[in-house]
Amino acid sequence: MRALRLDFEARRLAVADHAEPAETGAGQVRLRLIECGVCGTDRGVAEFEFGAPPAGETGLILGHEAVAVVEALGSGVSRLRVGQLVVPLVRRNCGPGCAMCSRGRRDNCLTGEYVERGIFGLHGYLCDFAVDHEDDLVPVPAELTDVAVLVEPASVVEKAWELALRLHPGEPRHVLVLGAGPIGILAAWCARSCGFEVTVLSRESEDSARAQLLIRNGVRYTQTLDGVGADIVIEACGSAALAVESMRVLRRLGVVILLGARPAEVRLPTLDMIIGNHILAASVNASFHHFELAVARLRSYDRSWLRPLLHRLPLAQAAETIVHPPGAAVKIVHRISD
Ligand code: BGC
Numbered sequence: 001m002r003a004l005r006l007d008f009e010a011r012r013l014a015v016a017d018h019a020e021p022a023e024t025g026a027g028q029v030r031l032r033l034i035e036c037g038v039c040g041t042d043r044g045v046a047e048f049e050f051g052a053p054p055a056g057e058t059g060l061i062l063g064h065e066a067v068a069v070v071e072a073l074g075s076g077v078s079r080l081r082v083g084q085l086v087v088p089l090v091r092r093n094c095g096p097g098c099a100m101c102s103r104g105r106r107d108n109c110l111t112g113e114y115v116e117r118g119i120f121g122l123h124g125y126l127c128d129f130a131v132d133h134e135d136d137l138v139p140v141p142a143e144l145t146d147v148a149v150l151v152e153p154a155s156v157v158e159k160a161w162e163l164a165l166r167l168h169p170g171e172p173r174h175v176l177v178l179g180a181g182p183i184g185i186l187a188a189w190c191a192r193s194c195g196f197e198v199t200v201l202s203r204e205s206e207d208s209a210r211a212q213l214l215i216r217n218g219v220r221y222t223q224t225l226d227g228v229g230a231d232i233v234i235e236a237c238g239s240a241a242l243a244v245e246s247m248r249v250l251r252r253l254g255v256v257i258l259l260g261a262r263p264a265e266v267r268l269p270t271l272d273m274i275i276g277n278h279i280l281a282a283s284v285n286a287s288f289h290h291f292e293l294a295v296a297r298l299r300s301y302d303r304s305w306l307r308p309l310l311h312r313l314p315l316a317q318a319a320e321t322i323v324h325p326p327g328a329a330v331k332i333v334h335r336i337s338d
Helices: 040-046 140-166 181-193 209-216 242-247 270-275 288-300 302-311 313-325
Strands: 004-008 013-017 027-039 060-062 065-073 085-088 115-117 129-133 137-139 174-178 197-201 221-224 230-235 250-258 279-282 308-312 331-335
Touching: 004 288, 004 313, 013 242, 013 313, 027 085, 027 140, 040 313, 065 129, 065 140, 085 140, 137 270, 137 288, 140 230, 140 250, 140 288, 140 302, 140 308, 140 331, 174 181, 174 242, 181 197, 181 209, 181 288, 181 302, 197 209, 209 221, 221 302, 242 270, 242 308, 302 308, 308 313, 313 331
Parallel strands: 174 197, 174 230, 197 221, 230 250, 250 279, 308 331
Antiparallel strands: 004 013, 004 060, 027 065, 027 129, 027 331, 065 085, 085 137
16 A cells, blocks of 8 residues: 655655555454645654654654544444544553553553554554554544544644633633644634634734634734733644743733643743743643544534635655645645545
């Protein structure tokens, strides 16, 4: 089958021929991949910043934002049927099966010995076929086919949003999202659909397509922190410095959630944080429950909020776009089959 394979020995990323996944075992299903989105994590893996091939192999198939159709069922599969549209979870339980993994919260794994499809130790989904356990697959209604590739990033947002609301001890109303990439825009839609006042801060000019998309749909857009006040800040821009700077507009009891800030030396405004009862937290990955919330949330949105985010290209171009994403597109999605 075709696969976007990162070779950790030859240090090469290319679409190449790859062995099909092993036979479908008990409880497993065989998937035919429809499409797979790419993100900054894929870039980090492709540039060997993090990530690892499966044990005993030198190559890793990339891709973790997948949409697939169930093609065949192994014995004992009860929840899924052939032809069902699904989105796979990214993370798989840690070896010892810690207290979090064994109660369905592998996104909060305690040991760090988990594996992640397309990232750490397991092949991903930028390929024709995959095999997964039915418990790792989230059913998606067919009506969501054209935007289902956003379920995985939206699940990351759902987890962060749930955390922010749980941590804030008061009555938050204003949300500031840092960054207008896919996670930032999905976070803005999520907070907006929950009735919050939302501001997105990003570097693109106000007449850029993504700023206009936000503004048209009731989100305030800014390139500076001037005049902004926030109860919740969702960092989705990669900048620790900006996340910390945003704390100067954080109201009392405010919560900042880091999602993508790169390691950096920053100076925390600890006195203001203490006096303001501020909470600085971080979040990664998502559980089955968050994937289900993401499916429901995406269903509730007007498609005009989502369709402009997606830019589809053939699988053959994946090696190029992961490393050099075309500028204006918000989310690059590689088509694998129809
Ligand atoms: C994925 C998460 C994953 C994280 C770190 C993100 O892009 O959405 O599921 O846990 O990368 O590997």
